[in-house]
Amino acid sequence: MRCYNIPIFVPHEGCPFDCIFCNQRKITGQDTKATREDVFKIIEEHLKTMPICEKYVEAAFFGGSFTGISAQKQCELLGAAKEYKDQGKIQGIRLSTRPDYISREILDRLKEYGVTTIELGVQSMDDEVLKASNRGHTREDVICASKLIKDYGFNLGLQMMTGLPGDTPEKTIETAKAIIELKPACVRIYPTLVLRGTRLETLYKNGEYLPQTVEEAASLCKVLIPMFRSADIEVIRVSLVTTEEISDGGAVVAGPYHPAFREIAEGEIYFDEIVDLIEKDPTAKTFLVNPKEVSIAVGNKRRNILRIYEKYGFLIKIKPDDTIDAGKIKVWKE
Ligand code: SF4
Numbered sequence: 001m002r003c004y005n006i007p008i009f010v011p012h013e014g015c016p017f018d019c020i021f022c023n024q025r026k027i028t029g030q031d032t033k034a035t036r037e038d039v040f041k042i043i044e045e046h047l048k049t050m051p052i053c054e055k056y057v058e059a060a061f062f063g064g065s066f067t068g069i070s071a072q073k074q075c076e077l078l079g080a081a082k083e084y085k086d087q088g089k090i091q092g093i094r095l096s097t098r099p100d101y102i103s104r105e106i107l108d109r110l111k112e113y114g115v116t117t118i119e120l121g122v123q124s125m126d127d128e129v130l131k132a133s134n135r136g137h138t139r140e141d142v143i144c145a146s147k148l149i150k151d152y153g154f155n156l157g158l159q160m161m162t163g164l165p166g167d168t169p170e171k172t173i174e175t176a177k178a179i180i181e182l183k184p185a186c187v188r189i190y191p192t193l194v195l196r197g198t199r200l201e202t203l204y205k206n207g208e209y210l211p212q213t214v215e216e217a218a219s220l221c222k223v224l225i226p227m228f229r230s231a232d233i234e235v236i237r238v239s240l241v242t243t244e245e246i247s248d249g250g251a252v253v254a255g256p257y258h259p260a261f262r263e264i265a266e267g268e269i270y271f272d273e274i275v276d277l278i279e280k281d282p283t284a285k286t287f288l289v290n291p292k293e294v295s296i297a298v299g300n301k302r303r304n305i306l307r308i309y310e311k312y313g314f315l316i317k318i319k320p321d322d323t324i325d326a327g328k329i330k331v332w333k334e
Pocket of ligand 1: 016017019022023024063065
């Protein structure tokens with residue numbers, strides 16, 4: 001069944017925090033306050049563009065700490081989405097919030113309004129990294145909130161970052177392991193970008209923060225993605241959504257921004273697998289992958305083909321095969 005997401009941005013409202021990397025208005029690309037009428041309008045507009053077929057449609061409140069806004073505002077926005085859910089026009093409601101903005105009272109309200117998925121901005125499971133990023137919550141908050149969300153029967157999503165101040169690849173991998181222990185249904189991985197107007201920008205300009213390069217972030221993500229996949233956790237996003245703001249020449253001052261970042265990270269996974277297969281069988285020159293992943297296996301700007309050529313002195317071919325699952329690769333023999 002096809003899944004559709006209707007994004008409804010609730011920028012920075014209710015968030016008294018000042019995470020070092022965040023300029024919420026820059027991320028969402030808007031700074032108006034969402035209203036009930038906005039929710040109706042956004043859902044209507046999206047529903048009109050969707051094909052008539054069996055589908056799972058979710059209204060998704062993103063862009064801030066949803067459960068930090070006033071209870072009245074939460075009810076106003078959720079109530080509008082719930083009308084569509086009650087009519088069967090959408091099937092789910094998801095939202096994102098902070099781990100320390102979860103309580104029984106809040107979850108009771110979200111249940112009443114038909115929320116199905118709650119995503120928590122975890123960012124790191126290392127208390128020192130959380131402190132250096134001025135997150136204002138701890139690892140323990142993440143653990144307690146995640147357990148409570150699951151006890152209530154919501155789908156849990158967890159969001160993590162790479163390259164935060166004080167973070168290291170080892171600490172990031174430990175964060176991923178701690179997240180896996182919490183058994184979320186899905187994760188998002190965001191390499192840290194330096195955005196204009198943030199405290200991270202000041203640190204970067206003073207030489208006190210060195211962002212990851214695209215290569216560094218991608219080689220870390222190529223480890224994280226398979227860790228989650230082998231734990232049966234869906235990786236629903238790798239890197240921020242490219243918008244007018246989040247783009248070269250937009251609000252991104254520095255850091256591992258690339259419009260095809262996920263493709264590069266997943267291409268790295270294929271590159272390692274191709275090398276492994278060639279090491280085991282030096283005659284292997286043609287490889288089969290799922291038709292949807294041919295371009296990922298070939299690599300951004302054919303980088304995998306070219307690197308294999310540089311390494312082994314021969315050109316390989318990547319062919320589509322619909323019997324192969326996404327993420328898998330096989331040697332093709334005549
Ligand atoms: S809690 Fe979220 S919205 Fe608030 S400052 Fe931090 S990242 Fe931004």
